[in-house]
Amino acid sequence: MDIRRMHKEDWPFVAQIYQEGMDTGVATFEKEVPDYKVWDANHLQVGRLVATNGGLVMGWAALSPVSGRCVYGGVAEVSVYVGSRFTKMGVGKALMESLILESEKAGFWTLQSGIFPENKGSIALHKKVGFRYIGKRERIGKRNNLWIDNLLFERRSTLVGMD
Template identity: 45%
Template sequence: MKSALVRQLVRNDWERVRDIYKIGIESGNATFETNAPDWEYWNNGKLSFGRLVAEIEGKIAGWVALSPYSSRQVYSGIVEVGIYVDPDFQGNGIGSALLETVLRVCEKEGVWTVQASIFPENDASLALHQKFDFRVVGRREKIAQLNGKWRDVVLMEKRL
């Protein structure tokens, strides 16, 4: 398979980005969300920088975006990363290409800590973040319910 082209996510990418997000939702191990939002809701919850897609032969294979950790100015250098790869493209370095690029963007933007909250069952995501030197900060037990079941998340972070 050809290598991925990582580029800025633009509004016209939303339908495909949302489709990949839906696949993650349906997996039950990617997010607490149960429905993919519309563009406006998603767009308003993300930072203006660090929105990237990875394309292979013109098809979006995955995406990454950053959310603010807090609205308080003192925490402006802390972000949460969300990364999603279409299962048809997993195992081809898409996640690595996206995470490596978004980390460079974070450094350029003055971010000092990147966090990720990952379901402990999501081995691929845990391994990806560990590959890029994210460390496990702890396990947040029964932090929220998904489909009526309490779920834990592993909190990981990388200091830049």
């Protein structure tokens, strides 16, 4: 498995994996995969990664800004998705470890994630790579007309923002 920077040409594969995540009902509040232009505008340029094997995209990770305010310039939200055929193969962990390194090189001191309580695999992955549970946003959004909680996890860099 190789982890490399995501290219625009990867979008059809990234979008397919994103749709698979949406289909689980526990990955995102989003209902439709956006077109590339919208997705591109909502994600940072740093930290866009894909895991590949023989040219096949197995999963992806990306960072989104949490705020436009400069004080939050070193804080980003994590997205990580693994294709349904590639779960439990270490793809998510490899992506997250690479994403953490990329984010620290770019000066990010905090990574955060909002995870549905039912998404046990994502919770386990985040804990495995050093994220800690910091709280719950109750009834933060609706999915299928039902209010859903979101668990907050964060990882504070031990290299960036220590001064």
